[in-house]
Amino acid sequence: MTAFDDGPARLSVGLSICLAVAAALVLPVPVAVAIGFVGAALLNAGALLGAVRIVGYGTAVLLFAVVLAGLQGSGPVPLVASTLFALLAWDASRYGIRIGRQLGRGADTARVELAHTAMSTAVGATGAGLGYAAYRVADAGGSAPVAALALLFFGGVVLVATFR
Amino acid sequence: MPDVTDHETGHWRGVGGAAVLLGGAAVLFRVPGLALAAVVAVAFAGYASGVGPVEAGGDDAGLTIRRRLSDRTPAPGDEVRVTVEVRNEGDGALPDVRVVDGVPADLAVADGSPRHAASLRPGGATTFTYAVRAVRGAHDWRPAAVTVAGPSGAVERETTVETATSLECALPAAGAPAVPVRALTARRPGRVATDSAGAGVEFHSTREYQPGDPIDRIDWRRRAKTGDLGTVDFRRERAATVVLVVDARAAAYVAPEAGAAHAVERSVAAANRVFGALLDAGDSVGIAAIGRAGEDCWLAPGVGEDHRARGRALLRTHPVLSPRPPEKARYDSFKADRAAELRRRRIDRIRERLPPNTQIMFFSPVCDDRAAAIVRRFDAAGAPVTVLSPDPTTDREPHFELAAMERADRLDALRREGIRVLDWDDSLTAALARAAARWSA
Amino acid sequence: MIGGRTQWAALAAVAAGLALAALGPRVSLGGEYLYVGVVLTALAAMVVGGASAIHRRSEDGSIWLPAERETGIQVPTPGADLATAPDHRIKRRIRRQVVAALDCAPEEAEARIDAGAWTDDPLAATYLSSDRTVSRARRLVAFLRGDRIEDRARRRAVAALRALRGEGDA
Numbered sequence: 001m002t003a004f005d006d007g008p009a010r011l012s013v014g015l016s017i018c019l020a021v022a023a024a025l026v027l028p029v030p031v032a033v034a035i036g037f038v039g040a041a042l043l044n045a046g047a048l049l050g051a052v053r054i055v056g057y058g059t060a061v062l063l064f065a066v067v068l069a070g071l072q073g074s075g076p077v078p079l080v081a082s083t084l085f086a087l088l089a090w091d092a093s094r095y096g097i098r099i100g101r102q103l104g105r106g107a108d109t110a111r112v113e114l115a116h117t118a119m120s121t122a123v124g125a126t127g128a129g130l131g132y133a134a135y136r137v138a139d140a141g142g143s144a145p146v147a148a149l150a151l152l153f154f155g156g157v158v159l160v161a162t163f164r
Numbered sequence: 165m166p167d168v169t170d171h172e173t174g175h176w177r178g179v180g181g182a183a184v185l186l187g188g189a190a191v192l193f194r195v196p197g198l199a200l201a202a203v204v205a206v207a208f209a210g211y212a213s214g215v216g217p218v219e220a221g222g223d224d225a226g227l228t229i230r231r232r233l234s235d236r237t238p239a240p241g242d243e244v245r246v247t248v249e250v251r252n253e254g255d256g257a258l259p260d261v262r263v264v265d266g267v268p269a270d271l272a273v274a275d276g277s278p279r280h281a282a283s284l285r286p287g288g289a290t291t292f293t294y295a296v297r298a299v300r301g302a303h304d305w306r307p308a309a310v311t312v313a314g315p316s317g318a319v320e321r322e323t324t325v326e327t328a329t330s331l332e333c334a335l336p337a338a339g340a341p342a343v344p345v346r347a348l349t350a351r352r353p354g355r356v357a358t359d360s361a362g363a364g365v366e367f368h369s370t371r372e373y374q375p376g377d378p379i380d381r382i383d384w385r386r387r388a389k390t391g392d393l394g395t396v397d398f399r400r401e402r403a404a405t406v407v408l409v410v411d412a413r414a415a416a417y418v419a420p421e422a423g424a425a426h427a428v429e430r431s432v433a434a435a436n437r438v439f440g441a442l443l444d445a446g447d448s449v450g451i452a453a454i455g456r457a458g459e460d461c462w463l464a465p466g467v468g469e470d471h472r473a474r475g476r477a478l479l480r481t482h483p484v485l486s487p488r489p490p491e492k493a494r495y496d497s498f499k500a501d502r503a504a505e506l507r508r509r510r511i512d513r514i515r516e517r518l519p520p521n522t523q524i525m526f527f528s529p530v531c532d533d534r535a536a537a538i539v540r541r542f543d544a545a546g547a548p549v550t551v552l553s554p555d556p557t558t559d560r561e562p563h564f565e566l567a568a569m570e571r572a573d574r575l576d577a578l579r580r581e582g583i584r585v586l587d588w589d590d591s592l593t594a595a596l597a598r599a600a601a602r603w604s605a
Numbered sequence: 606m607i608g609g610r611t612q613w614a615a616l617a618a619v620a621a622g623l624a625l626a627a628l629g630p631r632v633s634l635g636g637e638y639l640y641v642g643v644v645l646t647a648l649a650a651m652v653v654g655g656a657s658a659i660h661r662r663s664e665d666g667s668i669w670l671p672a673e674r675e676t677g678i679q680v681p682t683p684g685a686d687l688a689t690a691p692d693h694r695i696k697r698r699i700r701r702q703v704v705a706a707l708d709c710a711p712e713e714a715e716a717r718i719d720a721g722a723w724t725d726d727p728l729a730a731t732y733l734s735s736d737r738t739v740s741r742a743r744r745l746v747a748f749l750r751g752d753r754i755e756d757r758a759r760r761r762a763v764a765a766l767r768a769l770r771g772e773g774d775a
Binding site for chain 3: 169171172173174175177262264265266267269270271272273277278279296297299309311320322417418419420421422423426487488489529531556557558561562563564565566567568569570571573
Binding site for chain 2: 056059060063066070071074076077079080082083084091094095102103104106107108109111112115116119120123126128131132
């Protein structure tokens with residue numbers, strides 16, 4: 001009889017490692033990729049150790065890398081993809097850590113982990129798709145698009161702030 | 165009514181900050197691509213807060229649980245396989261159901277895991293299985309702890325689901341395989357071979373065969389020599405009087421590893437087998453125990469079926485022999501010399517009740533010096549002692565190995581003083597057979 | 606912290622933004638003033654969002670943590686008390702066993718232990734000896750290996766004791 005092993009669930013950790021590395025690789029600016037790798041390394045370390053805070057720091061670094069890539073003139077598609085992968089990695093690793101603490105590695109949790117990550121991917125991809133569609137619409141010249149974006153952004157953030 | 169608790173896990177905490185970071189940078193530096201990235205984060209934020217706890221089917225989330233046991237009346241130490249089915253009887257889909265089954269407090273899980281997770285659509289079910297090691301007594305399953313999480317993982321609804329399941333573990337009726345007890349009691353004062361002739365072990369004489377004599381006493385040597393049939397007579401032996409003393413002090417509750425049967429369980433199981441076997445052999449057997457405070461554990465030596473039933477009931481249910489260890493050692497709170505005196509008196513009380521010519525069989529792991537002191541005190545009073553010691557030691561770590569060496573030395577010291585010691589690990593029967601060869605030599 | 610009306614206002618802002626985006630080039634708004642307004646809007650949004658994020662961080666997220674169900678009745682393993690005992694107590698018990706195992710008078714046995722002459726293993730010998738202490742080089746090697754030096758020394762001492770008793774790889 002073995003002691004209860006409450007380490008992070010393996011499938012989720014594996015998924016998050018792949019996603020974090022992908023988030024770094026997808027950026028077109030070398031400096032951003034380098035910083036992205038640092039972030040991915042932090043995120044993966046946190047995922048393997050079961051430390052949620054370190055996963056958070058790693059994700060923050062990955063997002064800084066996205067901003068940097070944007071400032072260096074990256075197109076919107078890599079930025080969106082990197083953000084999506086980074087947030088999915090964050091989600092998967094936090095989920096894996098929590099499930100591991102609750103049910104342990106000995107329990108068969110693969111199906112729920114896959115279901116959770118699949119749902120999150122669907123949500124994120126939908127958001128990315130809708131946003132990209134709006135971007136193509138707003139791409140047609142003038143100062144109005146910037147105003148449009150600002151309003152969208154303000155409204156969206158306030159909405160987020162009112163949520164739990 | 166099960167207790168329902170909602171946990172806000174904070175799973176998506178920080179996504180809002182990510183949206184702010186990306187969106188703010190987008191606007192400040194006029195990079196539209198970053199605004200799109202921000203939209204992804206906003207989408208997750210909306211997902212996290214938009215979906216509340218799963219409100220399906222009332223307090224137990226519409227879940228039912230069923231258990232199947234491979235054996236409802238096992239013997240101590242047997243593994244019982246438990247198969248659990250969790251079914252979603254409600255109308256809503258439950259994408260994330262996590263279960264921890266309510267294994268009874270005294271049973272350890274020997275194989276598999278009582279924890280499981282599944283996605284259940286309405287009417288769907290999931291099954292998982294694990295094994296527990298049986299321990300004496302009646303055990304009831306506790307309610308299974310269940311959590312139903314929303315798909316985003318932001319909220320977990322904790323509740324319980326139960327069904328009545330129980331297990332009754334009793335000592336087996338001692339019978340097969342028979343314990344070769346003759347070796348334990350032969351050639352001891354009290355079991356004196358008499359001068360009268362008949363059934364027994366030691367050769368006495370031969371005589372003419374008479375119709376009706378038992379076949380297993382025919383003298384084949386005489387037949388080979390002379391062709392006549394003769395019957396061998398042995399020295400008839402008197403029945404022995406034996407008291408089985410079980411060491412159930414706090415120090416005896418030790419086991420080689422978590423989940424293994426501890427020494428008191430093994431001692432009680434062995435005492436149960438020896439009790440039955442000695443009664444079968446015609447001896448008068450009693451039971452005593454040394455352990456926690458409370459009702460005295462004592463059954464005076466006797467014979468017969470009623471007595472057998474009383475002895476088995478005692479071993480099965482007496483509180484001093486409980487599978488659960490006592491909170492602390494009995495005399496720990498006394499001053500040293502008072503404690504020593506109380507310990508001596510405890511042994512003397514048992515000694516005083518022993519009929520003359522009683523043999524003692526002491527079941528103890530002998531993992532502390534006091535156990536050896538108990539043996540010596542009985543021995544000094546003139547009662548011949550046989551020590552039957554289950555080995556609870558392991559050599560996994562150096563300090564465990566050290567304890568194993570100290571135990572071996574204790575047993576050797578007792579042997580040097582002429583006390584019979586039987587040290588067994590796996591099979592009591594095999595150890596007895598080995599001992600029989602040693603002791604009759 | 607923020608009520609339902611603000612939510613409607615925010616939704617309205619999002620809708621207006623989408624509308625503007627759709628109308629796009631057909632609407633021309635006032636140049637530089639617009640840009641300043643946009644920056645101020647963005648800063649305000651960041652403040653609101655940041656404040657809200659900080660507000661939420663101060664509440665702890667709770668998760669479901671089910672109680673342990675696997676262990677059953679817990680009893681110690683013989684010798685477990687030694688695991689947490691101070692080092693000198695363990696040393697004393699090992700010494701006692703070595704003295705018992707050595708086939709000579711107690712005083713001579715003690716002398717041999719102190720001199721380290723009871724075993725070939727240098728680490729075990731040094732561990733039990735009251736005259737010698739473990740060299741710094743050994744400590745460093747143990748540290749690099751990830752062991753505590755006392756654990757290694759104890760393991761070797763017990764192994765040497767086992768050999769002395771003639772139990773071999775029991």
